[in-house]
Amino acid sequence: MAVQAPPAATTPPSSWPTVAGAVVLLTAITSVLLAAFAWPSVRSSLHDVPIAVAGSATAVERVGAALDRRLPGGFETTEVADTAAAERLIRDREVYGAIDVSSGTPRVIIASAAGAAVAQTLQSVATALSQAQTQGTGTAVAVRDLVALPADDPRGAGLAAGALPLVMGGLLTALLLTRLVRGAARRVAGALAFAITGGLAVAAILQFWLGALNGAYWVNSGAVALTVAAISLSILGLESLLGYVGLGLGAVTMMLIGNPLSGTSTAPEMLPGWSGAFGQLLPPGAGGQLLRSTAFFDGRGATHSVIVLVAWFAFGAVLCLAGGLRARRAAGVAAGSQSSREQR
Template sequence: MNTTQRALAVGIGAALLQALMLIAFAWPAANIEPRDLPIAVTGPQAAMVADKLAQHSPGAFEITNPADESAARAAIEDRKVYGAIVTGDGAPRVLTASAASPAVAQQLTAIAQQLSGAPAARVEDVVAADSDDPRGSAFGAMVLPLVMSGIAAGVLLSLLIPASGAKLVGLAGFGITGGLLSMAIIQGWMSVVPGNYLVLAAVAGLVSVSVSGTVAGLSSAIGKAGIGIAALTMLLIGNPFSAATSAPELLPQPWGAIGQYLPPGAAASLLRSVAFFDNAAATKPLVILLIWVAAALALLAVGALRNRPTPPAPAPARTRELVTA
């Protein structure tokens, strides 16, 4: 293949990658709608409201019926549901949690207006997003930089640091420093995420190591192709399906669910739980991130064994005899 042919192949390959990125990022955003979205309906007219919702939007909601408003609030605070409809005191009231998903909170507010028949429905935000980021825009935007910087760190470690032990030192340094700096910016400077600074920094550092470690680990285990596999997985699947700006149940399925098992999705869920919900529902995303880190360490170990220098073969017996003579 001459230079012109290689240039044409590179251009076509880049165009195909561009098409994949457009599909990965634009398709989920264009198909946001509730799909088995967990909400609660309580009160004397709960059954009637649930029937209306099922008839108007079949398959949109997964409805539970807590005993009363207090139980519904507890379910929201425990991240078991995204919101609740409370009946029995005039027009239905809607409880939302913009901290869990501003997009869902907006949809539930629209439902409240439809149920009440009034433009100003009774809506209460039980767990609100940060007052400096009421629409959750900054929160959603911070996941992509964590992913991109993690990919960059993994690529640099793969290309510049040959020894697996040294890569571990680099990953540790990146995770600790990156976590502290990122939360100093997000929480200290921009003030868009509440909660304990050190805990949030630890989460950010864990996310950074899970992404960068996967890139470095795959590269160490299978070669440079591992860089591309890991980077494209995080960027083209993990990030657009992370639900950082929406909710997993608003995305096309099964991709919304799959996204929660990749570091970007687990990161968004864990950060929400730690920052806004007093660690409620934090166990699952935490375990997922720890599994990714463990897998990265295992891949680095495989790479270390793969790249271990082979000891020289012993000299043949006849050669040793001649040398001795």
């Protein structure tokens, strides 16, 4: 005769305070996510955007005063003697564009590859200045795009959209390697290998499929690889020392702070307050600017970005080394304790 098994004990439902606590936590997380991603966009405006003004001292002073009246604090002007000097500053990524009044009538030189939003704003401001100079006759100002975006992506949407996958790639690399791979050296090797293959893949998609990048493919791949390596190694290093707390800290730094403050979709100078400059000290912002330099400016203006990424790369490597040494030391102590117990 079969004996019926007793019914399994049911787990009692959670208490209502537990439910309330979960709701409060979810509300806080959602609010933080919204603030992190929406605040830079909603408060986006021009803040000391560097541009050149070419012409005589009197004309430059007049243009600078007009810019200050229309957008107080929006532009930081650099006086140059002629058109050639203005173009040189644009190509070297020292300014975003120029207003050329050396011939009398204002002309605008923009570089949409440096930032489409800044180029559009500069164009509209220069048009207003030209109309004011001609007593509102509506004369169109001459505009020349010195460093243009690719014809297949004239708004720069591909480069802007590629910022988040780079961060996600570095974050997922650290997460998967900590779960699937044991040993600090093997994790670092895996992160570096993925940085290379991921750089090749991402650059190929952006450049050959979407047509969002110009320049040398191998150099663009290297820029992407360095960005992914800096993100993944720094998160791996934090995890090796602090465990899941370090993993969470790295994810928050790169995803909730670094990505919104990267300025890749607009320009760092358009972000509110100090956030744009701070974002350039984190891998997402530095990586976006580096890829823009390699793709459209022959690498000019990339020095700061490379230094930031290499510093984060080295920081992560040192943390991984320290974490590996600590784990090896702990394993040796545990083995010694086990051996002493066996001898007893």
